[in-house]
Amino acid sequence: MAEAIQQLILDTLxxxxxxxxxxxxxLPGEASPAVTQDAQSAIIAALNSLxxxxxxxxxxxxxxxxxxxxxxxxIAEQGSHEARVWAALSEKGGNPVSIxxxxxxxxxxxxxxxxxxxxxxxxxxxxxxxxxxxxPAIKDITQEEMKEVVATGTLQAGERALAELRKRKLxxxxxxxxxxxxxxPEFTTSxxxxxxxxxxxxxxxxSWKTSTYxxxxxxxxxIPPNGGxxxxxxxxxxxxxxxxxxxxxxxxxxSQFVExxxxxxxxxxxxxxxxxxDLQDTFYISDPAISKPPPKxxxxxxSQVHTVGGFGSTGYRAPWSDEDSRKLLLRTHTxxxxxxxxxxxxxxxxxxxxxxxxxxxxxxxxxDRVFRNEATDATHLAEFHQVEGVVADKGxxxxxxxxxxxxxxxxxxxxxxxxxxxxxxYTEPSLEIFAFHPMLNKWVEIGNSGMFRPEMLEPMGLPRDxxxxxxxxxxxxxxxxxxxxxxxxxxxxxxxxxxxxxxxxAVRF
Amino acid sequence: xxxxxxxxxxxxxxxxxPQVKLVLPAGGEKDLLTCHIASETAKxxxxxxxxxxxxxxxxxxxxxxxIELQDKLHQNICRKRQLVSIGTHDLDTLKPxxxxxxxxxxxxxxxxxxxxxxxxxxxxxxxxxxxxxLARYLHLIRDSPVYPVWYDSNEQVLSLPPIINSExxxxxxxxxxxxxxxxxxxxxxxxxxxxxxCIMFAEYCEVPFTVEPVRLVWPDGKETIxxxxxxxxxxxxxxxxxSCTGVSLSALEISDLLKRMTLxxxxxxxxxxxxxxxxxxxxxxxxxxxxxxxxxxxAYGFNNLPKTFPTTNTVAQQLPVxxxxxxxxxxxxxxxxxxxxxxxxxxxDENFAWMNRKDDCTQxxxxxxxxxxxxxxxxxxxxxxxxxxxxxxxxxxxPIKVFETSDIVIKDSTAERETRNIRHAAAxxxxxxxxxxxxxxxxxxxxxMLEVPRIADEKKESAKFGYYLREIDG
Numbered sequence: 001m002a003e004a005i006q007q008l009i010l011d012t013l014x015x016x017x018x019x020x021x022x023x024x025x026x027l028p029g030e031a032s033p034a035v036t037q038d039a040q041s042a043i044i045a046a047l048n049s050l051x052x053x054x055x056x057x058x059x060x061x062x063x064x065x066x067x068x069x070x071x072x073x074x075i076a077e078q079g080s081h082e083a084r085v086w087a088a089l090s091e092k093g094g095n096p097v098s099i100x101x102x103x104x105x106x107x108x109x110x111x112x113x114x115x116x117x118x119x120x121x122x123x124x125x126x127x128x129x130x131x132x133x134x135x136p137a138i139k140d141i142t143q144e145e146m147k148e149v150v151a152t153g154t155l156q157a158g159e160r161a162l163a164e165l166r167k168r169k170l171x172x173x174x175x176x177x178x179x180x181x182x183x184x185p186e187f188t189t190s191x192x193x194x195x196x197x198x199x200x201x202x203x204x205x206x207s208w209k210t211s212t213y214x215x216x217x218x219x220x221x222x223i224p225p226n227g228g229x230x231x232x233x234x235x236x237x238x239x240x241x242x243x244x245x246x247x248x249x250x251x252x253x254x255s256q257f258v259e260x261x262x263x264x265x266x267x268x269x270x271x272x273x274x275x276x277x278d279l280q281d282t283f284y285i286s287d288p289a290i291s292k293p294p295p296k297x298x299x300x301x302x303s304q305v306h307t308v309g310g311f312g313s314t315g316y317r318a319p320w321s322d323e324d325s326r327k328l329l330l331r332t333h334t335x336x337x338x339x340x341x342x343x344x345x346x347x348x349x350x351x352x353x354x355x356x357x358x359x360x361x362x363x364x365x366x367x368d369r370v371f372r373n374e375a376t377d378a379t380h381l382a383e384f385h386q387v388e389g390v391v392a393d394k395g396x397x398x399x400x401x402x403x404x405x406x407x408x409x410x411x412x413x414x415x416x417x418x419x420x421x422x423x424x425x426y427t428e429p430s431l432e433i434f435a436f437h438p439m440l441n442k443w444v445e446i447g448n449s450g451m452f453r454p455e456m457l458e459p460m461g462l463p464r465d466x467x468x469x470x471x472x473x474x475x476x477x478x479x480x481x482x483x484x485x486x487x488x489x490x491x492x493x494x495x496x497x498x499x500x501x502x503x504x505x506a507v508r509f
Numbered sequence: 510x511x512x513x514x515x516x517x518x519x520x521x522x523x524x525x526x527p528q529v530k531l532v533l534p535a536g537g538e539k540d541l542l543t544c545h546i547a548s549e550t551a552k553x554x555x556x557x558x559x560x561x562x563x564x565x566x567x568x569x570x571x572x573x574x575x576i577e578l579q580d581k582l583h584q585n586i587c588r589k590r591q592l593v594s595i596g597t598h599d600l601d602t603l604k605p606x607x608x609x610x611x612x613x614x615x616x617x618x619x620x621x622x623x624x625x626x627x628x629x630x631x632x633x634x635x636x637x638x639x640x641x642x643l644a645r646y647l648h649l650i651r652d653s654p655v656y657p658v659w660y661d662s663n664e665q666v667l668s669l670p671p672i673i674n675s676e677x678x679x680x681x682x683x684x685x686x687x688x689x690x691x692x693x694x695x696x697x698x699x700x701x702x703x704x705x706x707c708i709m710f711a712e713y714c715e716v717p718f719t720v721e722p723v724r725l726v727w728p729d730g731k732e733t734i735x736x737x738x739x740x741x742x743x744x745x746x747x748x749x750x751x752s753c754t755g756v757s758l759s760a761l762e763i764s765d766l767l768k769r770m771t772l773x774x775x776x777x778x779x780x781x782x783x784x785x786x787x788x789x790x791x792x793x794x795x796x797x798x799x800x801x802x803x804x805x806x807x808a809y810g811f812n813n814l815p816k817t818f819p820t821t822n823t824v825a826q827q828l829p830v831x832x833x834x835x836x837x838x839x840x841x842x843x844x845x846x847x848x849x850x851x852x853x854x855x856x857x858d859e860n861f862a863w864m865n866r867k868d869d870c871t872q873x874x875x876x877x878x879x880x881x882x883x884x885x886x887x888x889x890x891x892x893x894x895x896x897x898x899x900x901x902x903x904x905x906x907x908p909i910k911v912f913e914t915s916d917i918v919i920k921d922s923t924a925e926r927e928t929r930n931i932r933h934a935a936a937x938x939x940x941x942x943x944x945x946x947x948x949x950x951x952x953x954x955x956x957x958m959l960e961v962p963r964i965a966d967e968k969k970e971s972a973k974f975g976y977y978l979r980e981i982d983g
Contacts, residue, residue: 226845227842227843227845228841228842228843228844228845228846228847228848228910229842229847229848230838230839230842230848231848231849231850233850234838234848234850238835241827241831244825245825245827246825247825248822248823248824248825249823249825249826250823250824250825250826251826251827251828251831253828255830255916255929255930255931255932256926256928256929256930257853257887257916257918257928257930258874258887258918258926258927258928259926260925260926263926273588273592273695273698275588279878280880283854283876283877283878283879283884284876284877284878285874285875285876285877286875286876286877287870287873287874287875287920288874288920288927288928289877290927291925291926291927292924292925292926292927293925294925309796311797312797312798313796313797314796314797315796316697316796317696317697318695318697318698319694319695328926328927328928330876330887361821361822361823362821362823363821363823369853369916371853371854373878373879373880374880375880376881381852382852382854382880382881382884383852383853383854391819391821393819393821395752396819396821397752397753397754397755397817398753398754398755398806398811398814399754399755399756399814399815399816399817400755400817400818400819402811402814402816403816403817403818403819404818404819406816407818418812419811419812420811421803421807421811428797428799428800428802428803429799429802429803429806429807429811431811451753451799453797453799454797454798454799455796455797465752467752467753491850492850492852493850493851493852494849494851494852494894494897494898494900494901495901496849496850496898496901497901497902497905498847498849498898498902498905498909498911499902499905501847501848501849502847
């Protein structure tokens with residue numbers, strides 16, 4: 001049926017160019033024009049379907065129309081109350097009908113309403129207890145009006161008569177619509193639906209040549225691909241790794257989370273009384289609890305430089321505990337590993353081609369997990385990643401450290417750097433690195449650096465003129481800034497949302 | 510605050526650094542106040558030192574500063590009074606000579622600071638248990654058979670270190686002469702702390718920047734005089750400083766920089782490279798020539814240093830395990846799986862009971878002092894972390910496909926650190942069906958990418974290497 005109406009509209013437009021008033025259409029299977037609202041509803045459905053294919057355009061017009069209340073319908077069928085009252089009576093001289101009888105004949109309600117109106121119209125008269133027709137014939141205007149409203153939805157007589165009927169609650173008002181229709185840009189007399197996709201069948205059958213095609217909706221989203229993803233923190237790690245590799249650095253083997261107090265602190269010239277070694281800052285291990293002894297001659301040199309000095313230093317001249325040195329803990333920094341690598345460098349055995357072993361210039365890096373026994377909050381977890389770089393060579397200077405930092409950070413797009421004196425037990429001097437953050441409009445700390453102390457390097461056996469520079473930063477902080485994350489638990493750990501990982505953008509320093 | 514202000518003024522060349530001097534009493538060394546040290550003190554707090562500030566003028570502000578300095582020192586370098594503790598007294602309320610002894614707790618009686626009645630040592634331990642700010646120090650001496658105590662010649666107690674001073678000798682705004690006594694377990698820190706206290710407050714003496722020393726007589730008869738405010742002589746090489754910083758300064762230029770950092774320095778007359786530095790008593794942080802170098806660099810200004818780039822020539826190198834790991838990560842991501850990053854520390858149950866595994870104590874590394882139950886052990890498997898991730902992502906549409914490649918830790922009695930890390934890779938699939946064949950497929954995929962062939966079992970001679978799957982118990 002819907003298709004037929006569409007076809008009717010198209011054919012009418014083809015013949016007449018426009019449809020001025022959709023109420024003039026005669027729908028398939030109907031004899032008379034589509035004046036009713038139901039007919040218009042069917043027409044608008046057809047119009048919208050054609051509109052979506054740009055085949056027509058239309059304008060909607062509103063009209064007010066009327067329909068009958070149930071009482072009005074009763075009158076249309078049976079006649080008005082007053083007419084029925086008149087019809088129930090006889091002429092004068094005929095059978096008398098009392099008021100009571102009347103009620104029996106036409107019903108209480110009709111009797112009541114009809115009487116008054118019949119008297120008013122002069123149709124009936126009263127004689128004592130009985131009622132008689134006053135005129136031989138009447139015209140039941142009300143009934144005619146009802147029929148007219150049914151047929152046309154209104155009265156020719158106009159607004160006053162309509163208002164009267166509304167007052168008598170015989171009709172109610174209704175808003176209706178009708179349409180004027182014109183041809184659209186894609187007008188055609190064929191109602192065939194356009195294709196939404198090109199198929200292999202259409203090509204083999206050749207129907208692609210004659211099909212119409214529905215336009216793509218470029219405002220909708222495409223189908224998201226069903227792929228995997230890498231974790232954003234590890235994507236940032238990969239960027240840092242690339243920066244180091246581009247600058248000629250060798251990756252340090254850092255797969256050793258458990259360290260002894262010796263390698264994590266003592267070799268780095270961190271005094272045994274330093275607060276960082278406290279239970280509240282470092283995770284100590286209950287099982288296994290202590291390490292095997294480190295190489296004895298190196299251990300002796302380290303404990304010496306702490307307790308009595310040497311290598312040009314006064315040392316800390318503080319009591320030394322072998323037990324503290326052997327305590328096993330979760331490393332608090334990967335600098336522990338850097339120390340171990342520098343020691344291995346100093347004790348490097350000789351090899352082929354006249355390689356005497358021992359020190360040679362190195363550039364080393366690592367990015368790995370460290371552990372702090374801290375209270376956790378929105379920006380701190382007990383485990384995080386440290387990025388660390390070490391450069392060791394004869395005669396390299398603080399100026400080289402600063403130049404290095406400029407190059408390293410410029411590869412991340414950070415170019416405006418300043419340096420501030422700081423303190424680490426194992427570097428002297430120590431420099432905090434600050435960069436100007438254009439969005440926050442202030443200087444923010446982006447890393448820590450320094451020149452390792454001779455008390456650390458010389459007991460290892462490194463020559464006195466070898467200087468070692470180190471710098472480090474956390475991996476989480478730049479990642480949180482890059483991705484706009486404020487709670488570290490949404491970046492690291494099991495509470496991270498998988499969807500967040502899937503949606504995190506590429507890093508692109 | 511006065512210290513920073515003075516340091517800044519010296520740095521800006523607005524004044525020269527004042528020297529703090531020892532001044533003997535009118536009669537000379539023989540009139541020095543004397544403290545006798547008993548041998549029992551060696552059992553509990555063996556080191557001690559003392560000093561006197563004469564004719565001090567207190568204002569409310571510098572009095573508050575004086576108290577605050579002692580608190581700060583106690584908390585920091587004294588390691589919460591354990592290594593060193595400080596007692597300050599109104600000298601005019603006491604009668605020297607003094608004695609530093611160690612007596613049994615019940616043998617010590619005095620009215621402690623801010624109290625009205627007398628307590629003995631044992632009673633004090635009980636009384637202070639409920640006073641939070643003192644209870645934390647009781648353990649330092651409580652279980653010792655003897656407690657350290659200072660007396661004057663009238664058997665008046667000065668203090669019960671490191672717990673509390675006496676009410677009798679307490680200092681107020683009208684105090685003129687101050688007796689400072691320190692007791693310690695660390696001899697080096699003892700000297701440092703005494704120097705700091707004296708030097709910081711000597712400027713409030715009537716003759717500013719003067720301190721009166723005290724004579725200590727040890728059990729073996731030896732005598733020492735404290736404090737020792739003398740500066741140390743050190744030498745620094747201009748060439749060394751230049752080679753570290755990258756500048757080219759003369760010994761004279763470096764000396765001027767050091768003076769601005771309150772280090773008295775001048776070029777040596779015999780060696781043009783050498784700088785003679787007098788390190789004052791309040792610079793215990795100068796341990797090595799590198800500390801002098803740092804001061805020179807700070808005075809020069811880090812941001813003024815020449816920016817050079819090292820010519821160190823090296824070839825980049827990745828670790829083979831890192832490269833392997835990256836292959837696994839990428840291939841699994843290509844296959845449509847999502848990488849996650851759970852924590853390395855977990856609870857014991859998460860690592861064992863909830864995985865239906867038993868802890869035979871040969872594998873897992875256990876933490877001694879975690880702040881939370883969540884961190885009891887170091888994981889021996891990646892699976893608990895992956896499963897926790899699935900648990901926290903119930904809203905995510907199924908199937909959930911997650912993986913991780915990272916280290917686990919196990920005990921290893923052959924290693925110096927008794928443990929080693931092993932790199933693992935693991936993946937978890939979660940859906941309305943368990944789908945073992947799916948993770949199996951992922952595994953086959955990575956083996957194919959790494960060119961490890963599937964073999965029936967290792968007994969087949971044709972296969973030199975490869976992989977196969979077998980059921981395990983438990």
